[in-house]
Structure formats: C-alpha cells, structure tokens
Amino acid sequence: MDTFTIMNRLGPFWAIARFIWAFKGLISIVLLAGTFLGYMTSEMIEHRRTMVKNFNATLSEIGAAEATFRNAGELAFKGPSRTGDSITTKQAQSLEQAVRALRSKLIEGLTPNRTIENARDAYVRSLTDLQGRLNLFAPGAEGTERVLEGLILVQPAADAYHESATTFQTSVWTSFWSAF
Known part of the structure; x- marks a missing residue:
C-alpha cells in the first residue's frame, strides 16, 4: 500500500484528532465547567441531605x-x-x-x-x-x-x-x- 491510501483510510480519524488538538483550550474549559457543575451539584445534594x-x-x-x-x-x-x-x-x-x-x-x-x-x-x-x-x-x-x-x-x-x-x-x- 502506498502512503496516500493509508492516509485516506486514516483521514476521518486524522481530521478528528486535528480538530480536537486545535480546540483543546475550548474543550478544557468545557470539561472544567462540567467538573465544577458536577461538584457543586453533589455538594448541594449532600448539603440538602444533611x-x-x-x-x-x-x-x-x-x-x-x-x-x-x-x-x-x-x-x-x-x-x-x-x-x-x-x-x-x-x-x-x-x-x-x-x-x-x-x-x-x-x-x-x-x-x-x-x-x-x-x-x-x-x-x-x-x-x-x-x-x-x-x-x-x-x-x-x-x-x-x-x-x-x-x-x-x-x-x-x-x-x-x-x-x-x-x-x-x-x-x-x-x-x-x-x-x-
């Protein structure tokens, strides 16, 4: 197989990897916000229970x-x-x-x-x-x-x-x- 055929098969995965790499800062912010909201929710539930x-x-x-x-x-x-x-x-x-x-x-x-x-x-x-x-x-x-x-x-x-x-x-x- 030539290099071009291998790249065509990996193309969608390569495109996704490049997309994630390009927006890694935005994704980190979204994950941080999700983690913070999850933590606040669990604390609120525990506070309510107490x-x-x-x-x-x-x-x-x-x-x-x-x-x-x-x-x-x-x-x-x-x-x-x-x-x-x-x-x-x-x-x-x-x-x-x-x-x-x-x-x-x-x-x-x-x-x-x-x-x-x-x-x-x-x-x-x-x-x-x-x-x-x-x-x-x-x-x-x-x-x-x-x-x-x-x-x-x-x-x-x-x-x-x-x-x-x-x-x-x-x-x-x-x-x-x-x-x-």
Missing part, C-alpha cells in the same frame, strides 16, 4: 414538646369544659411549663429557610401571648376563657409552621435555594 436530616431531628424534638403541650391543654380543659368550672391554678402552671418547653424548643430549633423562620416566629409569638395569659391567670370563668382563647390562637400559627416545614421537606426548589 439539612433535611437535622431539620427532621429538630421537628421530632418539637413534636415531643407539642405532645406534652397538647396533653397539658387537654388535661386542663378536660373537666372545666364539661362542667363549666374554672381551671385550677395548678393546671394553669402545668400548661405554662409546657408552653415554656415548647417555646424553647422552637427558638433553639433549626430554621433552614426564611419561610420556616417567619412561621416559627409567628408560632413563638402566639405561644408568648398564651404564656402571658397564663401568667395573668386568675381562677374563674374570665381567666379560663382568656386561656382558652389563647390556646385557640396558637392553632393557626402551629398549622402554618407545620405546613412550611412539610413544604421544605418535599420541595426540591425550596431546598435548592436554601442550600445556597
């Missing part, structure tokens, strides 16, 4: 404090709501301790994004209002009604907090933006 794990731990602590709060509220209003009597000072103190524990868990808990932080702040404000009502509690129908109103006002704030927490846990875009 953030969701830590937030779930915070939610479980808050859930335990909420269960204690719920039980204290149910015990306080179990009898008086049926008989029309006032809650006792001891029941009000027990409910106040549960409110304090829940408030402290909420305040020290993780807030991965602004929406959860705003919902948590509203929840803490409603608990603070309830705690103020409990601090000013005086046995009687009026004091019992004020505490009951405070308990009722906590529910929308708690629902908003849990809704924003669920949105964070299930939304890819929310966690994507909070990762940065």
